[in-house]
Amino acid sequence: MNDHVDAMSDALNPKADSAMLPFIKGHGTGNDFIIIDDLAEEHDLSPLQVAALCDRRRGIGADGVLRVIKQDDIFFMDYRNADGSVAETCGNGLRVFCTHLFHRGWLESGEHIIGTRGGDVSVVIDSSGLITVNMGVAKALASDCSVTIAEGRTFKSQAISMPNPHCVAVVGSLADAGALVGKPSVPADVFPSDANIEFVQIHDRGHITMRVWERGVGETLSCGSGACAAAHAAAAQADNNVARGVNQGAGRAR
Structure with missing residues (x-):
């Protein structure tokens, strides 16, 4: 999808209301992004x-923004969450980012290095x-952790870095996570900058x-780095039986 958005409207930046910002929309297994060169x-x-921009009712609508920057000879993925906060990395975002660069003709087939805040x-x-995408090695952030859903139920979980923070709870059924209409809570001492939270069956x-x-x-x-964290957590609980694929709401990551 190609289009333009007036990202500098009166509500956002009254000093630059005439500026038009080209964008492209893309997704990885339903995890969707606004891409800005x-x-x-x-x-x-x-x-x-x-x-x-990410507001689904009044903006374009997306789970995040991928801003394409080039620093020296390396493309840098400036990833922002839908609320405007920055993040270390994004697995699905990296796939969409590189697909965009490939179709632009800025990257050819082969191996490449992409810069992120996580390295x-x-x-x-x-x-x-x-x-x-080589997501690297999952690292434990704490030996003991938990997550509490809005309905009040608490689950034992694993704290994992990918290198963005993940709190992964292995559950008997995905329905155990409830409606997820409200943000689950995680311990601030383990996750001072909050966390992505995965419920895994x-x-x-x-x-x-x-x-x-x-x-x-x-x-x-879906969440790419979350799928990696989920596979790591599942392997730790299932005698190192590593998952070959992770099924999510809109597809399978492997």
Whole structure:
């Protein structure tokens, strides 16, 4: 999808109400993003502007914004959550980001390094444009953790860095997570900057399903880094039986 949005409307920036900002919309297994090319770094959007763009009723609507920056010879993914806050990385965002660069002709097939706030990430693009992201090694943030849903039920969980923070609870059924209409709470001493929260159901060998509440967004259809954290948590609880794929609301990550 190609279009233009007046990201500098009177409500957002009265001094630049005539500026038009080109954008592209993309998604990875339903996790959708607004992509803005800003190689010259001329449009450092404020949190208010990002939130307005991501508003599904009054803006374009998205789970986040991917701003394309080029620093020296490396593309940098400036990722913002739907509420305007910044994040270390985004797995689905990286796939969408690199797909965009590939279709633009800015990246060819092969291995590339993409910069993120969480560090440089290796990605491989095959000749058809299929993207594989090396998300790195999951790291434990704490030995003991829990998450409490709005209905008051508390689940034992695992605190994992991908390197963005994840709180993963393995549950008997995804329905145990409730309606997820309100933000689940996590311990502030473990997650001082809050966390993405995953509820994971282990079905059989190599098969798990997941629901996710993304920090700064709410419940989304999928989360790439969350799928990695979920696979790590499931393996720790299922005798190192690593999931070959993670089924989410709008697709399967592997």
